[in-house]
Amino acid sequence: MDRRSFLTLNAAIAAVPLTGGALNALSHAASAATLPPPIDFKSSLPAPGSFPERWICGSSSCMDNDDPPVQVHWYNPHTAILRQNKAYSYEAPFAPLYFGNERVLLLDEGFVQLRNDWDLRGVVDQCIEDWCRRNGRDPASLELLVAFSHLHADHYAATNQFADRSNTRYMGLTHEEMVGFWGMTNFPEERVTLDLGGRDILIWGSPGHVVSEFAYYDSYTQILYTGDMFYRGRCYISFWEAWFDSMKRLIDFCDTHPVTHVMGCHVEISKDGEDYAYGMTYQPDEAPVQMTVQQLREAWAYAQKITAPGIYFTGTVFLCNQTRGTTTIDRNPYRYS
Amino acid sequence: MAQNPGRNTGFSGSSQAATGRAYPNGNPALGYNPPGVRNTDSAMPLHRGKPVVHDYACDGPAPGSLSLRWTYGSNVAAKNRDPRVQVVQYNEDSFVLRQNVCVHWEAPFTYLLFGNKGALLIDSGATANARHYPLRETVDAIIARWAKARGRRIPPLTIALTSGEDIAQNQGLTQFAGRPDTSIVPKPLALMQRFHGLANWPSGTGRIDLGDRVISVIPTPGAHRDGVTFYDPYCDFLFTGDLLFPGKINIGNDGDFIASLERLKAFAATNPVKWLLGGHIEMMFVPGKYYPRFATYKPFERVLEMTPDLIDEALQYAREVKGKDMMLIRPDFVLFNGVSPDQRTSVWPEGVPNINPPRPF
Numbered sequence: 001m002d003r004r005s006f007l008t009l010n011a012a013i014a015a016v017p018l019t020g021g022a023l024n025a026l027s028h029a030a031s032a033a034t035l036p037p038p039i040d041f042k043s044s045l046p047a048p049g050s051f052p053e054r055w056i057c058g059s060s061s062c063m064d065n066d067d068p069p070v071q072v073h074w075y076n077p078h079t080a081i082l083r084q085n086k087a088y089s090y091e092a093p094f095a096p097l098y099f100g101n102e103r104v105l106l107l108d109e110g111f112v113q114l115r116n117d118w119d120l121r122g123v124v125d126q127c128i129e130d131w132c133r134r135n136g137r138d139p140a141s142l143e144l145l146v147a148f149s150h151l152h153a154d155h156y157a158a159t160n161q162f163a164d165r166s167n168t169r170y171m172g173l174t175h176e177e178m179v180g181f182w183g184m185t186n187f188p189e190e191r192v193t194l195d196l197g198g199r200d201i202l203i204w205g206s207p208g209h210v211v212s213e214f215a216y217y218d219s220y221t222q223i224l225y226t227g228d229m230f231y232r233g234r235c236y237i238s239f240w241e242a243w244f245d246s247m248k249r250l251i252d253f254c255d256t257h258p259v260t261h262v263m264g265c266h267v268e269i270s271k272d273g274e275d276y277a278y279g280m281t282y283q284p285d286e287a288p289v290q291m292t293v294q295q296l297r298e299a300w301a302y303a304q305k306i307t308a309p310g311i312y313f314t315g316t317v318f319l320c321n322q323t324r325g326t327t328t329i330d331r332n333p334y335r336y337s
Numbered sequence: 338m339a340q341n342p343g344r345n346t347g348f349s350g351s352s353q354a355a356t357g358r359a360y361p362n363g364n365p366a367l368g369y370n371p372p373g374v375r376n377t378d379s380a381m382p383l384h385r386g387k388p389v390v391h392d393y394a395c396d397g398p399a400p401g402s403l404s405l406r407w408t409y410g411s412n413v414a415a416k417n418r419d420p421r422v423q424v425v426q427y428n429e430d431s432f433v434l435r436q437n438v439c440v441h442w443e444a445p446f447t448y449l450l451f452g453n454k455g456a457l458l459i460d461s462g463a464t465a466n467a468r469h470y471p472l473r474e475t476v477d478a479i480i481a482r483w484a485k486a487r488g489r490r491i492p493p494l495t496i497a498l499t500s501g502e503d504i505a506q507n508q509g510l511t512q513f514a515g516r517p518d519t520s521i522v523p524k525p526l527a528l529m530q531r532f533h534g535l536a537n538w539p540s541g542t543g544r545i546d547l548g549d550r551v552i553s554v555i556p557t558p559g560a561h562r563d564g565v566t567f568y569d570p571y572c573d574f575l576f577t578g579d580l581l582f583p584g585k586i587n588i589g590n591d592g593d594f595i596a597s598l599e600r601l602k603a604f605a606a607t608n609p610v611k612w613l614l615g616g617h618i619e620m621m622f623v624p625g626k627y628y629p630r631f632a633t634y635k636p637f638e639r640v641l642e643m644t645p646d647l648i649d650e651a652l653q654y655a656r657e658v659k660g661k662d663m664m665l666i667r668p669d670f671v672l673f674n675g676v677s678p679d680q681r682t683s684v685w686p687e688g689v690p691n692i693n694p695p696r697p698f
Contacts, residue, residue: 061416061469063439064635067656068416087415090631117413278679279631283416328679332587334502335675336562 036136038101039078041199043190044096044261046222051290055267058086058282061128070110072127077134078199079221080127081289084110088118091154093265095322096225098218099131100196103143107225108265109161111154112122121161145194146170149227149265151178151212165188175212179205182214189247202257206250208243209236215250222260223290228297231264232287234278235317236324240248244303251300254293261290275318275329291316347392375534381429381486389487391430392455393550398573398611400430403642407618412697414633421464422475422601426557430550431572432479432612433641436462442631443505445616446641447472448576449479451492452547458496459576460616461509472514495545497522497554499578499616500561501529506578506616514575526563532563537594541606548568555604559594562588566601569632573611581637581670582615583653588674591659598652605645612642624668625685627643629679637694643669 041047056067065087073081080097100106112118124144132139144161148171150156162168171181180188182194188205199220206215209229216225229235229246237243242263253259268276270285295316303315309322313330318329382389393399407418410443417439423432433492438444441463448459458634464470484491496518501524513519522532533543533554543554545567555567560579567576579586580597584622586595604610619627620639628635637664647651647669652670662675664682668689685691 061464063417063421063437064469065415067415069413085415088413090633112413118414207600230352249354277630278444279629281631281633298357300558325681327681328677330677330679332676332678334561334587334589336589 014059019288022076037310038198039135041078041100041220045220046258047076047078047220049079049206049221051075051081051261055083055286056085056218057284058090058092058280060282062087062281069112070120070123073121075221075223078131079218079223080131082120082123082127084112084335086283089154090279090281091266093154094267095265096216096218096223096263097127098196098199098220099128099142100199102195102197103145104128104131105145105194105196105201108148108155109146109158111157113160115156115158115161118160119161120156120167124162125165131210140167142167144168145207147227149216150210150229150230153173155228155265178212178214181245183224188242188249201284204249204253208239208246210238213246214247215253217253217257222258224250224253224259224262226262226264228265230262230291230317231266231268232291232297233264233266233268233315234275234291234311234320234329237319237321238305238324240309240321243253245300247300247303248297254296259293262293262296263290269299269318273313277330278328338546339514343601347625353670356617375521385488388489389601391549393448393571394447395571398609401429401431401572403427403433407435407638407641408437409636410444410632410634411609412634414439417633421470421605422472423516424475424479427572430483431569431574434462434472434475436470436472438635439633440464441505442633443617444635445505446614447509448614449476450547450550450552450571452550453481454546454548455493455495456483457547457552457567458494458497460498460506460578461496461513463505463508465508465511467512472509473516491518493518493520494549495520495522497533497545497565498524499566499576499580500564501525502561502563503579503616514674524563529563535567539593539600553604553608555600555610557595557597558599559606560589562589562593564597566597568604568608568610570608572645573609575610575613575645577601577613578616580615581613581643581648582617582619583641583643583669584615584617584619585630585673585678586651587678588655588672589656591655591674595652595655596657598648598655602648602652610645612643613645613647615643620671621694623694625666626692626694629673634697636697637668637671 020303031154044057056071059065067085069085069088071083075081078099084092086092091111093108095108128139159170163172170247171178182192182203184190184192188207191202191204194201201215203214206229213227213229267286267289269287271287276283299314311323312319355668374620387635405425408423411417413562419437421440423435432449434447436444443463445463447462452459462470522529530538535541535543535556539556539558546553550571555566557580558564564580618638618641621637622639654665658672658674664676664680665672666686
């Protein structure tokens with residue numbers, strides 16, 4: 001199937017009545033007889049859910065870390081959030097796993113490549129199997145979409161673990177393939193709808209940290225996933241104008257859509273606003289990953305006053321405006337006069 | 338570029354070591370009886386009738402080799418199964434201990450030296466927890482073996498730090514609390530000065546007598562306000578801690594830093610120095626490239642040892658950064674003055690080949 005048409009095609013299949021004459025609809029109808037009714041992702045929104053009090057967050061000695069390579073947290077029965085262990089990679093990105101009636105969306109694949117180093121594929125397969133068992137589905141019938149928020153290795157390193165998985169599509173590692181994967185022709189303004197089977201994910205471009213980045217909004221939990229362009233830590237802004245426009249797009253979206261949480265890919269800050277320096281593998285007092293729309297708005301208000309490169313603290317996040325290649329926040333603690 | 342010759346003649350720089358890459362089978366031109374053979378009193382006698390006492394007097398540096406590879410962590414730190422403390426014996430009376438980089442990213446070096454009347458532990462590692470970093474256990478085992486092989490009682494142990502305030506070097510001290518026959522140099526600056534007899538800090542030198550092996554203590558503040566350098570006249574080593582090591586040198590006070598390097602230079606002019614051994618390695622084996630902070634996988638590290646000509650180089654470039662908030666890259670070290678330890682620069686030193694080393698994934 002053409003990359004660009006599969007979004008709309010899936011919607012078309014859903015529109016065919018179960019008694020319809022189309023061949024593939026017949027086979028659908030045959031299997032549908034044994035399936036439980038589809039899960040309703042559209043009423044009584046937002047679907048309730050919860051984040052953990054505390055994520056696993058590394059340890060003072062990495063080689064004595066006993067935590068699993070990936071922490072799996074079920075936000076609600078149809079939404080899992082994965083996090084890589086800091087002792088496996090200091091980037092320790094978060095990765096939502098959204099379940100729909102027909103397909104599953106995995107956003108981000110961590111910063112370790114090989115399956116024998118960390119079995120992300122096995123963890124995702126297990127999540128899908130668990131979900132299918134709970135909901136009376138066949139895991140083979142669910143399509144897995146392996147996508148990522150943006151084109152940085154700490155978000156796609158493990159993509160190849162899914163190369164031999166059946167019924168799986170994964171995003172290519174170029175800007176063209178990424179934009180094409182979501183069927184966009186007018187990046188970043190165009191907003192497309194991905195139908196996971198009754199559960200819509202809204203996707204649009206969000207460049208600024210890098211050129212190739214998306215924002216993802218799940219209409220079921222109403223979580224807005226902002227990738228690395230806005231997260232609880234150091235937002236490294238490579239392209240200020242593009243980032244500013246992307247922020248405006250996020251704010252406009254929040255003005256017109258209900259958003260329960262704003263969620264980024266990392267946490268690099270403590271509950272008290274202390275910076276965890278780049279590369280740290282132990283964050284014992286880290287802040288929650290989820291942010292409020294209010295915090296996003298405050299950052300936006302702050303950003304409007306920024307006119308020069310530098311590091312700015314909005315109260316929630318650090319905006320590192322074009323400082324990635326020059327400096328960071330912390331100082332030499334042993335400096336004396 | 339003035340590359341130091343130690344780089345090109347192989348890893349160890351020791352004349353006939355099999356790991357000297359330039360001469361894997363030995364170099365006949367150096368002769369069969371180089372000066373070092375006269376300094377091998379520390380080699381254990383085959384048959385000993387009474388407790389072995391060493392003669393630490395020697396013409397040149399005592400022979401020894403650091404030509405083993407340091408453990409270098411792993412891509413997934415949680416899965417590392419290397420020793421937590423790597424022990425390399427430089428010679429029978431000098432040991433180099435290194436903390437596993439997957440226990441603590443600073444991977445500091447700790448040195449254990451023996452004399453006829455005592456042992457000296459220089460620095461104590463970055464981790465207090467003995468289960469994660471069993472320094473005391475390792476040191477005790479080395480000392481027990483050393484004493485047994487010589488038919489002697491366990492020698493008293495002195496523990497001194499190149500800097501009392503450096504949390505990458507003072508954390509292991511707590512493991513030695515209550516150890517019998519052990520004196521620990523106190524951490525506070527004034528008490529440390531009194532212990533070493535450095536009344537005119539930062540001038541003068543102190544001494545730690547290990548029994549026929551007298552270690553000099555040279556005040557070298559600059560990276561830390563309480564920094565000291567130890568000199569071992571047996572191996573001809575300077576243990577420079579955080580002052581000068583192949584890595585990112587964070588200058589605490591540039592005036593002190595320059596004065597200390599001048600002091601070291603003067604000391605090296607009147608005392609033979611074979612190598613400088615610092616507290617860490619952060620440089621890669623290609624010139625001017627270094628590992629980021631917190632890295633737990635460093636497969637392409639530079640060697641630990643630095644030749645004494647690097648004191649001059651460090652001095653020259655320390656004067657260049659004095660009074661300026663900047664970083665400066667050199668082939669064997671990087672100076673950070675008044676800037677973030679993660680500062681970056683686009684300025685590449687002239688004449689130094691810019692080689693991109695392989696990056697682990």
